[in-house]
Amino acid sequence: xTGVTQxxxxxxxxxxxxxTLRCSSQSGHxxxxxxxxxxxxxxxxxxxxxxxxxxxxxxxPPRFSGLQFPNYSSELNVNALELDDSALYLCASSxxxxxxxxxxxxxxxxxxVL
Amino acid sequence: xxxxxQSQPEMSVQEAxxxxxxxxxxxxxxxxxxxxxxxxxxxxxxxxxxxEAYKQQNATENRFSVNFQKAAKSFSLKISDSQLGDAAMxxxxxxxxxxxxxxxxxxxxxxxxxxxx
Numbered sequence: 001x002t003g004v005t006q007x008x009x010x011x012x013x014x015x016x017x018x019x020t021l022r023c024s025s026q027s028g029h030x031x032x033x034x035x036x037x038x039x040x041x042x043x044x045x046x047x048x049x050x051x052x053x054x055x056x057x058x059x060x061p062p063r064f065s066g067l068q069f070p071n072y073s074s075e076l077n078v079n080a081l082e083l084d085d086s087a088l089y090l091c092a093s094s095x096x097x098x099x100x101x102x103x104x105x106x107x108x109x110x111x112x113v114l
Numbered sequence: 115x116x117x118x119x120q121s122q123p124e125m126s127v128q129e130a131x132x133x134x135x136x137x138x139x140x141x142x143x144x145x146x147x148x149x150x151x152x153x154x155x156x157x158x159x160x161x162x163x164x165x166e167a168y169k170q171q172n173a174t175e176n177r178f179s180v181n182f183q184k185a186a187k188s189f190s191l192k193i194s195d196s197q198l199g200d201a202a203m204x205x206x207x208x209x210x211x212x213x214x215x216x217x218x219x220x221x222x223x224x225x226x227x228x229x230x231x
Binding site: 031043058097 | 161
């Protein structure tokens, strides 16, 4: 186990709704990254948060947003859900922002958009 | 943009045998990191091994080793003495060392490894 937890494990939403996914990082980790993993694909980087600020972003629209809190927890919010948003969402915590920092992944939240 | 390609969607190996998973990548950068991650059916991604591009020596971690060919942009993973617990999806990933240096990893499509008893 990596010490990173995510909730909920599964979620079903309908198109147009909004969803919030939660992640609890390892204690002491000030950086969290979020990834989207479509079925049968590798994860795709959404964004990274460092000390409660967005620190880098992949090719995802603004309706994907995040928050990071001082207690090592974070959220991924997705507005105006689309069918293509159906995927496994992974968070990964690390002790710093550089890619050389080992990223510890959570088990993921499986989102299904109908 | 960097790309990572894993050309083997599925591989299988007998328990105690050796298997090699392939990965190629495309980049114009000289300073970067490469990783192999394992994702068992429980879904939690685990780091298997890491290679810094500036190091010529291939990384090893117990039964796991890599063959890093920088000029060929190739980064294969060798698993020796395969065990049933090695069965998983394996992802090759690339990370930029410089620039903004935020932790964006670019993943390949993955290789499903089956281990037969």
